[in-house]
Structures are given as structure tokens and as C-alpha cells.
Amino acid sequence: DTAVSQTPKYLVTQMGNDKSIKCEQNLGHDTMYWYKQDSKKFLKIMFSYNNKELIINETVPNRFSPKSPDKAHLNLHINSLELGDSAVYFCATRGADYSPLHFGNGTRLTVT
């Protein structure tokens, strides 16, 4: 039973399209995150939600919009995809303060 699951695992699409990535967790954690990992493996935080409320919003283009319909889900919608959006996107969750992150297995997005 996967703790943090993301779908799809792979996403190949053309520039200008709109796509969504879904994340679901069964850990009962209050906080969920989206991270972007580039081709050099550098991890950059994008967003964080706590109990469906947005608490971290880094300098991410407005084309990226997270949505948290409930505490167990955090989806990422991307409008007007660009070549530079190609990366691996990771969902992660966290319980109490100082506890470690639990990551999903990532969604590899390729924009052509």
C-alpha cells in the first residue's frame, strides 16, 4: 500500500498544452509539497499546503496552480507548458515539525 502515490509516472506532451499531475497520501500527514527536480538532480520547492491551505508559494510562474481538494490530495495543474518545464515533479508529505519528508516516486514530465 503506497504511502504517497503520484499519477501519472510519465507524461509526454507538446508545448502549449495544459496538464495535471495528481498526488494522494494515506499517511494522515497535514502538510503536502510539490518539488521540481531538474536534469542535474537539483531539488526546488514549489508549493506547500497545510490542511488544504497554501503556506509556501515559491517564485513559480502563474502557469503552475496547485489544488488541494482535501487533506489527502494535492494536485498540480500546469497551463501552457513550455520546454523548460521538463523535469521530474515530486510530491511529498510531512507530519509534525522536524519530521522527515515522505516522497512519492515522481512524475517525469517531458515537453516537446
Place this chain on the structure above:
Amino acid sequence: GNSVTQMEGPVTLSEEAFLTINCTYTATGYPSLFWYVQYPGEGLQLLLKATKADDKGSNKGFEATYRKETTSFHLEKGSVQVSDSAVYFCALSDVGDDKIIFGKGTRLHILP
């Protein structure tokens, strides 16, 4: 602001060699420190953690000691195996901060 600096990779070692991956940090408070490992095609997994000065985190033969005086959290293993080949990330979480800051990652190759 808070930051994590870890040694550039890739690091290539022979099986049974001694491993050190350096990590230093800057933080305004008293952070918790983590090492995560990412195997190919997977998300990050917590390897070990330390929450206060002089704590030693350990797991799977890996160790790291929280050194406040040198602001370091170096990862060590006495005898590496081929299966340890992965990307290793040092990270910190500061008091009252939902953001976990990651280093740039160090790719480790172990040769049989």
C-alpha cells in the same frame, strides 16, 4: 537565509572503500538535519537524521554527526557496496519552518 552546501559529485569508489560526503549548512536557528538517498527512478528516501547538536544519526551502515561548532553533517560509511550507488542529499529543517532546504545532491558510483 538558510542553505545547505554539499560536495560536488560524482564520487566514484571501489567496493569496500571508505565513504565521506561532506555537508555544511547555514541556519538562523537550531535546525534538524537529514540525509536522503535517491535510487534510480525512485523518489527520495530518508536515510538518517539528527535533531540536535552532537546527535549521531545512523542507518544501513551510514552515519552522520551533527556538529554545531563546524555547522557540518558529513555522511560516512566504512565499507560501501555496489548497491549504495545512488544520489545523496543533505537537508535541513529550521524551527517553525515548513520548508526543508536541500543541498544539490552528490551522485555516488560504487565499482565492483
